Amino acid sequence: xxxxxxxxxxxxxxxxxxxxxxxxxxxxxxxxxxxxxxxxxxxxxxxxxxxxxxxxxxxxxxxxxxxxxxxxxxxxxxxxxxxxxxxxxxxxxxxxxxxxxxxxxxxxxxxxxxxxxxxxxxxxxxxxxxxxxxxxxxxxxxxxxxxxxxxxxxxxxxxxxxxxxxxxxxxxxxxxxxxxxxxxxxxxxxxxxxxxxxxxxxxxxxxxxxxxxxxxxxxxxxxxxxxxxxxxxxxxxxxxxxxxxxxxxxxxxxxxxxxxxxxxxxxxxxxxxxxxxxxxxxxxxxxxxxxxxxxxxxxxxxxxxxxxxxxxxxxxxxxxxxxxxxxxxxxxxxxxxxxxxxxxxxxxxxxxxxxxxxxxxxxxxxxxxxxxxxxxxxxxxxxxxxxxxxxxxxxxxxxxxxxxxxxxxxxxxxxxxxxxxxxxxxxxxxxxxxxxxxxxxxxxxxxxxxxxxxxxxxxxxxxxxxxxxxxxxxxxxxxxxxxxxxxxxxxxxxxxxxxxxxxxxxxxxxxxxxxxxxxxxxxxxxxxxxxxxxxxxxxxxxxxxxxxxxxxxxxxxxxxxxxxxxxxxxxxxxxxxxxxxxxxxxx
Numbered sequence: 110x111x112x113x114x115x116x117x118x119x120x121x122x123x124x125x126x127x128x129x130x131x132x133x134x135x136x137x138x139x140x141x142x143x144x145x146x147x148x149x150x151x152x153x154x155x156x157x158x159x160x161x162x163x164x165x166x167x168x169x170x171x172x173x174x175x176x177x178x179x180x181x182x183x184x185x186x187x188x189x190x191x192x193x194x195x196x197x198x199x200x201x202x203x204x205x206x207x208x209x210x211x212x213x214x215x216x217x218x219x220x221x222x223x224x225x226x227x228x229x230x231x232x233x234x235x236x237x238x239x240x241x242x243x244x245x246x247x248x249x250x251x252x253x254x255x256x257x258x259x260x261x262x263x264x265x266x267x268x269x270x271x272x273x274x275x276x277x278x279x280x281x282x283x284x285x286x287x288x289x290x291x292x293x294x295x296x297x298x299x300x301x302x303x304x305x306x307x308x309x310x311x312x313x314x315x316x317x318x319x320x321x322x323x324x325x326x327x328x329x330x331x332x333x334x335x336x337x338x339x340x341x342x343x344x345x346x347x348x349x350x351x352x353x354x355x356x357x358x359x360x361x362x363x364x365x366x367x368x369x370x371x372x373x374x375x376x377x378x379x380x381x382x383x384x385x386x387x388x389x390x391x392x393x394x395x396x397x398x399x400x401x402x403x404x405x406x407x408x409x410x411x412x413x414x415x416x417x418x419x420x421x422x423x424x425x426x427x428x429x430x431x432x433x434x435x436x437x438x439x440x441x442x443x444x445x446x447x448x449x450x451x452x453x454x455x456x457x458x459x460x461x462x463x464x465x466x467x468x469x470x471x472x473x474x475x476x477x478x479x480x481x482x483x484x485x486x487x488x489x490x491x492x493x494x495x496x497x498x499x500x501x502x503x504x505x506x507x508x509x510x511x512x513x514x515x516x517x518x519x520x521x522x523x524x525x526x527x528x529x530x531x532x533x534x535x536x537x538x539x540x541x542x543x544x545x546x547x548x549x550x551x552x553x554x555x556x557x558x559x560x561x562x563x564x565x566x567x568x569x570x571x572x573x574x575x576x577x578x579x580x581x582x583x584x585x586x587x588x589x590x591x592x593x594x595x596x597x598x599x600x601x602x603x604x605x606x607x608x609x610x611x612x613x614x615x616x617x618x619x620x621x622x623x624x625x626x627x628x629x630x631x632x633x634x635x636x637x638x639x640x641x642x643x644x645x646x647x648x649x650x651x652x653x654x655x656x657x658x659x660x661x662x663x664x665x666x667x668x669x670x671x672x673x674x675x676x677x678x679x680x681x682x683x684x685x686x687x688x689x690x691x692x693x694x695x696x
Contacts, residue, residue, distance in 0.1 A: 117667075153676075165327070170302055170303050171283075177333075182333060183277070185334075192239075192245040193242040194235070194245075195258070198227065207223075236256075271338070273376045274395065274399075276288050276383055277288060283298065289563065291508030292506045293332065297329040332568075335372055335564070356665040360661045365543075372505070377398050379401065400503070401510060402662075404608065405626045405629065406535040409643045414469050417496075418457075419618060441527050450463065470530040481526040493538070506563045536627060546561065549658075552587050552622025556588060560581075562580065602621055603621055619647070628671070628672075642670030642672075644675035644679040649692050
């Protein structure tokens, strides 16, 4: 039993314990309050006011996009001034009346608007977007407390659907999406300004006068494209007609300047209206297939295979050989089309003119000293991946570019020799139209690989211009001698086709190559019913001036996909270039 002294000591001890716990709790609260109110003050202040502060934002004007129209330039993407209607709910008094009056001007459900006006979770509630000047004026004349408007620029397209996939669009949040708008979003959007938090008696920020601007808005950069509007319009029309004629799923085409890598036209079909992007149900329609559609390209690879073998010194342009019409590689046979004429002595020119798969495989063998060896694979890989840059992004100013694929040359025991033989005629590897155009450009211009580009000039808000020079990625892709030798080889393909009316090769140079590409199935192997049609060629006067590449997806027209579906699009485009004086006749 405790005596009185022990009881007093025990009581004091308990008091001290409780007192200590109380002090500890107070310290915890103090530390927590210090953390919230001091260390994270700015964070929570910003979070609490993030909606309200939107009232004080001064939107920046987005940069304008222009393109060439002959010798002059025209805007193809402009900004339209519209308005966003918002409410600051604590200032709203007559909720139902205000909602009814607003809905009568902008449309919509008055009950829904009233619910927005009664919200307690935000100081910035958007009631409507894209209001016209007249709608804005009518609402503001009503002088409702807590109701305000902000000017907002929206993209308009004077040329309608022209170059839709190339351009992309700006979504409801003001973010560039797809195409050029996505790739150059930071340059286009500029920097928003900020008003001081000074409002009138109705809770609406005062106008952006000098005394109420904390930070002025900075407009985005204007851009001048390398694209020629007339060339773009006609390429789109030719592509649409060709895809329809071939009853194909889709098509892509690109025209590139041989001496700079500048894209003069870039077309996709089907297309869409970027001003009405929100009406599109299938997002795949937004993609620019000329930079994102990496497929097994088929026989349009053969001119590049020939260029590599010539440049490596494995063959000469006048070399002949005996073609057996089939080769057995890794227990599989490589054969030609039925019209190849059977086994006989062939030339390098025949490989392109008669589209000989066996001839392309033979070129690979010559790179290895007569057989498909490690040396042959490594040499061909160097040309495909390092020189022609397949399997690498081109870095063209577009969103969602595909790098394509190129198999590594190492022997992993999975039939690498057959795989590499297939790559010589455009199977077992993938590339996009822009990659094929850039590679052929380098082969034709003496061996300089230019980065494919769409931008010629940037202009900042002060008017300062930055002209972008063509960017050289690599020199010596092939020798100048090989460039000169390949031109007549590809011209001969056109001549052998006996197109009517024939191209005037005395005054113009026109060359090309068809491709009929098998389509790989997700489960393995290739489809027996569907093919892609491709074509790659050039047109010029004294020398090749423009490269043209065409892809046509799954045409349903009789004949080989390359010659029946893609070749007519190339032919019509080349003739258009000549007839419209985009290329000048030989001097």
